[in-house]
Amino acid sequence: MNMRYIRQTVLKEFGDAAQEKLAKAKVLVVGVGGLGIPVLQYLNAMGVGTLGLVEADTVDITNLQRQVLYTEAEVGASKLATAIEKLKAQNSNTLFKQYNTFLAKDNVLDIVSGFDVVVDASDNFATRYLVNDACIILNKPFVSGAIQGFEGQLSVFNYKGGPTYRCLFPNMPSANEIPNCNENGVLGVVPGIIGNLQALETVKLLTGVGEVLSGELLLFNGLHQTYNKIKFAAVNKNLKRTELEDSYGDNGCATGASITIKEFKELVDNNTNFQLIDVRTINEYNVYHIPNSIHIPLAELDFHLSKIKNNTTTYVICQSGKRSKIAQNQLAEKTINVVNVEGGINAFKSIEIV
Numbered sequence: 001m002n003m004r005y006i007r008q009t010v011l012k013e014f015g016d017a018a019q020e021k022l023a024k025a026k027v028l029v030v031g032v033g034g035l036g037i038p039v040l041q042y043l044n045a046m047g048v049g050t051l052g053l054v055e056a057d058t059v060d061i062t063n064l065q066r067q068v069l070y071t072e073a074e075v076g077a078s079k080l081a082t083a084i085e086k087l088k089a090q091n092s093n094t095l096f097k098q099y100n101t102f103l104a105k106d107n108v109l110d111i112v113s114g115f116d117v118v119v120d121a122s123d124n125f126a127t128r129y130l131v132n133d134a135c136i137i138l139n140k141p142f143v144s145g146a147i148q149g150f151e152g153q154l155s156v157f158n159y160k161g162g163p164t165y166r167c168l169f170p171n172m173p174s175a176n177e178i179p180n181c182n183e184n185g186v187l188g189v190v191p192g193i194i195g196n197l198q199a200l201e202t203v204k205l206l207t208g209v210g211e212v213l214s215g216e217l218l219l220f221n222g223l224h225q226t227y228n229k230i231k232f233a234a235v236n237k238n239l240k241r242t243e244l245e246d247s248y249g250d251n252g253c254a255t256g257a258s259i260t261i262k263e264f265k266e267l268v269d270n271n272t273n274f275q276l277i278d279v280r281t282i283n284e285y286n287v288y289h290i291p292n293s294i295h296i297p298l299a300e301l302d303f304h305l306s307k308i309k310n311n312t313t314t315y316v317i318c319q320s321g322k323r324s325k326i327a328q329n330q331l332a333e334k335t336i337n338v339v340n341v342e343g344g345i346n347a348f349k350s351i352e353i354v
């Protein structure tokens with residue numbers, strides 16, 4: 001008998017049988033932020049045998065009000081490395097698989113295939129649809145959580161033939177339907193609540209104890225302390241899929257840091273030491289560019305990675321902010337973290353004139 005887990009194995013509904021199932025389980029957690037941290041801490045504490053972590057972001061000062069695993073001293077450090085170190089100290093029996101990348105179309109099937117369950121703890125639609133579609137192709141359930149403001153949502157998708165994310169939300173919202181993440185506040189404790197509920201659903205799903213929240217969406221409102229459930233049905237055409245979509249757009253605002261044009265302008269005006277990659281075409285670059293920027297057109301990015309030094313903060317800019325976002329995601333897949341300059345040269349020129 002393993003004393004470590006006695007307080008849960010003593011529960012007659014749980015017992016040694018459920019504990020053994022946890023020990024054999026392999027769970028992939030996508031994103032080690034507000035939701036991913038409580039998910040990982042509890043699954044690790046409770047004895048899930050293998051935990052996979054996908055993350056390529058670094059700790060930001062604005063993360064600390066909700067990402068409670070990280071400390072002030074770790075601002076700027078890799079979330080993945082920092083989290084793994086702490087989780088290993090928490091439970092040395094767990095096998096950790098680390099993926100220092102953002103989950104993307106070209107890596108999702110490889111990564112997800114090694115796990116029994118996926119917990120989506122990311123914060124953007126592109127990743128949610130990607131996880132959903134990969135889980136359908138590979139026939140894996142996934143535990144989904146989402147938060148905004150004082151509210152959160154929770155459901156388990158693709159569980160034993162149950163509805164998928166697309167049965168509830170058939171298509172990815174267009175860019176102008178997605179709120180700007182900078183305006184997207186969240187009360188620190190809310191991801192803690194939803195993340196813990198995701199951990200609970202994962203444990204139930206793995207052990208067969210209790211009822212899994214499949215075909216139902218839990219809506220949590222922190223201001224009124226209400227938990228409502230709505231039921232939804234499977235839509236046949238969404239249950240089968242053999243291929244990913246051609247594109248999942250970019251990963252929204254969450255997959256990499258960005259800087260407002262005002263903040264960026266201050267850096268330029270103060271001659272702060274940084275590296276700026278300009279990913280526009282040569283014509284655009286010749287018309288106007290920020291002094292000392294390094295020109296690498298987006299289409300040639302992969303061939304010029306050696307031009308990007310990794311010992312300084314790197315910003316990436318284009319004309320309006322769209323291509324630079326794509327470049328940022330492309331670089332993130334090569335585990336190169338860059339900061340996107342919001343609004344690009346257009347925005348830079350407009351405040352230069354003011």
Ligand SMILES: Nc1ncnc2c1ncn2[C@@H]1O[C@H](COP(=O)(O)OP(=O)(O)OP(=O)(O)O)[C@@H](O)[C@H]1O
Pocket residue numbers: 030031032033034035054055056057062063066067079101102103104121122123124127181191251253254255256
């Ligand atoms: N495709 C992805 N693959 C892996 N991790 C992802 C992916 N998309 C988002 N994430 C990660 O999920 C986490 C979500 O955390 P959270 O919602 O608390 O916000 P954040 O991105 O850390 O902060 P902010 O939104 O304030 O910039 C982030 O650490 C982010 O890097």
